[in-house]
């Protein structure tokens with residue numbers, strides 16, 4: 001299959017390219033194909049004429065979005081609209097990636113694809129606007145929501161914890177927000193299974209198991225074999241600029257309905273990431 005991939009240098013984009021290997025013919029673009037530019041996007045999609053567009057590009061700075069609303073909406077809402085319009089004209093399906101932050105986080109049971117989004121922060125609202133464009137403009141889409149990503153490329157919570165742990169030996173971590181940590185390589189592999197199924201629709205695609213950031217941090221240090229003092233703080237005490245869902249644990253009901261196996265537990269994925277894939281990635285980066 002010929003796939004046009006956006007956001008190819010990000011966490012997911014990098015792992016999507018890796019996991020695809022030779023299986024699909026990927027035309028990869030990052031910021032060189034600015035999804036904010038409607039004409040550029042339309043021209044490139046027409047030129048490549050792919051069988052599928054995969055959008056892994058996004059404005060992902062959750063706190064930054066609070067003071068940069070226009071930019072968050074330009075990329076996450078209008079960028080998704082531009083891709084959906086280009087796909088609509090070429091009758092090309094779109095796989096668009098979204099987030100658990102489209103939910104308010106006020107519930108207490110895992111959220112399915114049939115639950116109603118109600119985003120609170122700017123990032124979540126901009127991502128939800130992108131979802132709305134995709135679902136309104138296209139009949140053939142995979143809208144895949146994921147959560148709490150970590151991967152070899154770019155910054156993420158796991159890398160931040162390992163760095164702070166090494167530098168300071170102590171860290172304060174939020175203990176009243178719960179979600180599904182997800183390895184972007186596992187996510188990429190599951191996206192390929194969804195694509196192979198041909199079953200269009202909305203999917204929740206996260207590793208199994210849930211944790212608070214505090215619990216997740218403790219597991220990171222345990223797997224890494226680091227003796228770091230982790231202290232719990234509330235989100236209010238921590239004082240991030242952006243509101244985040246208190247409970248955004250997702251259930252992959254659509255995967256179950258499509259007969260696609262659930263993703264493995266995040267702890268197993270975290271161990272592969274910390275003990276195998278991240279050191280290999282860093283070694284390769286160091287030697288090149």
Ligand SMILES: NC(=O)c1ccc[n+]([C@@H]2O[C@H](COP(=O)([O-])OP(=O)(O)OC[C@H]3O[C@@H](n4cnc5c(N)ncnc54)[C@H](OP(=O)(O)O)[C@@H]3O)[C@@H](O)[C@H]2O)c1
Pocket residue numbers: 006007008009010011012013030031032033034035036055056057058059060075079097098099100127145146147148149150153154184
């Ligand atoms: N990260 C998470 O924890 C998380 C959680 C839930 C859902 N998601 C969603 O999962 C998807 C992938 O996230 P990720 O963590 O892989 O993101 P990421 O690492 O931030 O990668 C996004 C990529 O998109 C690029 N980009 C930004 N603006 C662009 C534009 N206007 N045109 C083209 N490319 C642009 C970025 O380039 P620069 O680096 O140069 O800006 C970056 O390479 C996104 O849809 C995100 O919303 C992420």
